[in-house]
Amino acid sequence: MVLLRNTLKHIVEVLIDPQGYIKTKFKKLAIPSGSLGRLEELATLYASIRGNLDCGIRHKKIFTMAGDHGVVEEGVSAFPRQVTAQMIQNFIEGGAAINVLARHVGAEVIVVDCGVAFPLDEKQCLKVKKVGLGTKNMATGPAMSREEAIRAIEAGIELIEEELAGGLDIIGTGDMGIGNTTPSSAILAVLGKMDVESATGRGTGLDGVALQKKIEVIKKSIALNQPNPNDPIDVLAKVGGFEIGGIAGLCLGAARYRVPVILDGFISTAGALIANAIEPKVNNYLIASHVSAEKGHRMMLNILNKVPLFDLNMRLGEGTGAALGIGLMEAAVKLLNEMATFNEAGVSDPYTQ
Amino acid sequence: MVLLRNTLKHIVEVLIDPQGYIKTKFKKLAIPSGSLGRLEELATLYASIRGNLDCGIRHKKIFTMAGDHGVVEEGVSAFPRQVTAQMIQNFIEGGAAINVLARHVGAEVIVVDCGVAFPLDEKQCLKVKKVGLGTKNMATGPAMSREEAIRAIEAGIELIEEELAGGLDIIGTGDMGIGNTTPSSAILAVLGKMDVESATGRGTGLDGVALQKKIEVIKKSIALNQPNPNDPIDVLAKVGGFEIGGIAGLCLGAARYRVPVILDGFISTAGALIANAIEPKVNNYLIASHVSAEKGHRMMLNILNKVPLFDLNMRLGEGTGAALGIGLMEAAVKLLNEMATFNEAGVSDPYTQ
Numbered sequence: 253m254v255l256l257r258n259t260l261k262h263i264v265e266v267l268i269d270p271q272g273y274i275k276t277k278f279k280k281l282a283i284p285s286g287s288l289g290r291l292e293e294l295a296t297l298y299a300s301i302r303g304n305l306d307c308g309i310r311h312k313k314i315f316t317m318a319g320d321h322g323v324v325e326e327g328v329s330a331f332p333r334q335v336t337a338q339m340i341q342n343f344i345e346g347g348a349a350i351n352v353l354a355r356h357v358g359a360e361v362i363v364v365d366c367g368v369a370f371p372l373d374e375k376q377c378l379k380v381k382k383v384g385l386g387t388k389n390m391a392t393g394p395a396m397s398r399e400e401a402i403r404a405i406e407a408g409i410e411l412i413e414e415e416l417a418g419g420l421d422i423i424g425t426g427d428m429g430i431g432n433t434t435p436s437s438a439i440l441a442v443l444g445k446m447d448v449e450s451a452t453g454r455g456t457g458l459d460g461v462a463l464q465k466k467i468e469v470i471k472k473s474i475a476l477n478q479p480n481p482n483d484p485i486d487v488l489a490k491v492g493g494f495e496i497g498g499i500a501g502l503c504l505g506a507a508r509y510r511v512p513v514i515l516d517g518f519i520s521t522a523g524a525l526i527a528n529a530i531e532p533k534v535n536n537y538l539i540a541s542h543v544s545a546e547k548g549h550r551m552m553l554n555i556l557n558k559v560p561l562f563d564l565n566m567r568l569g570e571g572t573g574a575a576l577g578i579g580l581m582e583a584a585v586k587l588l589n590e591m592a593t594f595n596e597a598g599v600s601d602p603y604t605q
Numbered sequence: 606m607v608l609l610r611n612t613l614k615h616i617v618e619v620l621i622d623p624q625g626y627i628k629t630k631f632k633k634l635a636i637p638s639g640s641l642g643r644l645e646e647l648a649t650l651y652a653s654i655r656g657n658l659d660c661g662i663r664h665k666k667i668f669t670m671a672g673d674h675g676v677v678e679e680g681v682s683a684f685p686r687q688v689t690a691q692m693i694q695n696f697i698e699g700g701a702a703i704n705v706l707a708r709h710v711g712a713e714v715i716v717v718d719c720g721v722a723f724p725l726d727e728k729q730c731l732k733v734k735k736v737g738l739g740t741k742n743m744a745t746g747p748a749m750s751r752e753e754a755i756r757a758i759e760a761g762i763e764l765i766e767e768e769l770a771g772g773l774d775i776i777g778t779g780d781m782g783i784g785n786t787t788p789s790s791a792i793l794a795v796l797g798k799m800d801v802e803s804a805t806g807r808g809t810g811l812d813g814v815a816l817q818k819k820i821e822v823i824k825k826s827i828a829l830n831q832p833n834p835n836d837p838i839d840v841l842a843k844v845g846g847f848e849i850g851g852i853a854g855l856c857l858g859a860a861r862y863r864v865p866v867i868l869d870g871f872i873s874t875a876g877a878l879i880a881n882a883i884e885p886k887v888n889n890y891l892i893a894s895h896v897s898a899e900k901g902h903r904m905m906l907n908i909l910n911k912v913p914l915f916d917l918n919m920r921l922g923e924g925t926g927a928a929l930g931i932g933l934m935e936a937a938v939k940l941l942n943e944m945a946t947f948n949e950a951g952v953s954d955p956y957t958q
Contacts, residue, residue: 332953345950347949564644566641579936583709602683
């Protein structure tokens with residue numbers, strides 16, 4: 253609790269270009285004013301978060317946060333539980349989608365065991381921050397204790413602190429956890445104060461009957477555990493997941509050290525909802541990479557007041573959308589840093605003639 | 606005319622994954638089926654165009670096609686005419702937005718003088734395919750002769766043929782030409798059979814009065830020249846531009862050699878409309894990178910039946926959207942080529958249990 257409390261104390265509101273330096277720099281670049289659209293907004297946000305006009309992006313890290321979920325006992329996923337650990341092995345061997353996309357954008361993948369149901373050994377690219385051997389089944393009681401929820405969040409904060417020394421200019425969030433759209437939908441329903449049907453989608457590919465079952469399981473879990481919508485840590489404990497808490501911690505830790513966070517899809521944004529409810533000042537540090545095909549994700553983004561950069565019908569998780577978002581953010585920052593001005597390029601500027 | 610006729614004769618319809626090999630390969634990858642969304646569609650299209658399941662993208666080239674426009678005499682642009690040539694110098698020196706974004710995605714920029722109003726010497730990264738010293742003022746007569754229109758298109762085809770030897774796996778289109786949203790809007794109005802108001806936007810930043818003037822100029826040009834909407838070469842000649850013809854030629858030439866084309870924004874898509882009207886089989890070779898903030902672009906994309914990959918409120922041209930699109934296409938193709946299958950990764954597949 254000390255780490256979390258201390259982190260929250262140090263998160264400051266992002267002021268967007270308070271002196272107008274970034275706007276002035278963009279005005280001088282040899283392009284029609286405003287013609288870079290959201291790329292200009294992205295670069296402005298990045299430089300504002302970093303507090304530095306001449307900021308480059310060198311150290312890009314994607315945290316793929318893994319955990320298992322007791323609620324899979326209820327049959328809420330198309331995949332068996334052991335796939336979480338199997339996919340971690342795939343991440344380590346570099347054969348997963350997140351590995352391909354991270355290589356494409358020059359980012360490092362750090363896989364984190366936040367609470368996988370099997371023991372895993374720490375490896376070069378696997379960090380073990382295990383809070384438990386999977387959560388408990390939230391349909392029969394709380395997914396975890398309040399202490400475990402705090403521990404999960406603090407694990408995410410620790411990851412940021414551990415990576416800072418080696419350089420950390422931007423992070424992407426990601427997730428792996430069979431069953432984890434179920435707690436994510438529950439978090440959306442509770443924090444968004446909305447009905448479970450609207451918050452619940454097909455996950456990895458449930459059919460109509462299985463989807464109905466999943467909805468009933470989430471309703472039952474909320475009715476049984478009565479998570480307090482005004483206490484995000486209580487929500488995380490009652491109907492959340494270890495990797496979701498870890499992602500919330502990444503958001504808070506990154507904000508505390510002024511590192512921009514590129515959010516992935518549905519599960520990552522559930523983590524961001526928790527973080528944002530704990531400390532709303534975190535909001536401006538968060539960038540939504542894409543809107544997922546998973547039902548409910550757009551509603552999460554609306555709650556956070558985010559417009560996604562991509563809408564590609566993706567629903568894989570792992571950090572795949574975040575990887576694409578990191579690539580786009582880097583492009584935007586390079587434009588701010590590398591383009592010639594009207595003067596340098598000897599181009600006639602219609603505004604100064 | 607021989608080159609154009611010969612090119613058209615050799616363009617074949619793209620069959621999307623006719624044997625289902627690509628679909629089968631994606632089904633084996635260790636991800637929930639369909640979870641890569643449009644990235645799977647993109648990779649499928651790419652491999653279908655190339656006719657090769659194991660195709661990588663190595664040689665990426667963006668053609669920034671430049672030309673001047675007689676119609677700027679009418680005051681249709683916020684920038685003075687000499688900016689076209691000044692920006693070409695900026696492209697050569699590597700300081701423009703397209704240079705930054707092309708470097709970001711590992712693409713080469715080839716700047717092409719399709720008809721700039723000033724003499725330019727060929728350089729390493731500047732090709733001279735000059736059809737004329739700028740088009741004539743379409744408000745007082747045809748922008749160019751029919752022969753010049755064909756010559757402009759053939760220049761684009763020649764560029765493809767010249768680059769094939771060095772390797773050409775994907776191209777991006779781009780444009781530079783002060784005043785060139787005016788002919789692009791005219792092309793949209795004529796080929797899309799729509800009113801000029803709906804097809805005309807603010808270009809580099811016209812205010813309301815200047816926009817109204819631009820609309821009147823386009824109306825007058827169409828009324829005076831009577832371009833035949835069923836003859837795209839006539840439309841290009843009467844109300845087009847040399848770089849727009851060149852872009853149409855790039856589309857046709859690339860299709861003839863089965864090279865995917867990533868379209869940039871409003872001006873590039875005007876060129877694509879000409880190409881698509883000349884030979885509709887070109888359509889499947891074209892990928893829309895983004896939807897521009899320029900009014901009318903979305904209507905162009907609707908005519909071509911394209912859903913853009915990005916919607917970032919950009920309106921710069923040069924090939925900047927195309928560069929981002931190339932990066933995304935490469936990501937998609939890498940996923941198809943580099944991901945592990947369920948078998949290779951030792952991951953339980955719910956569909957084979």
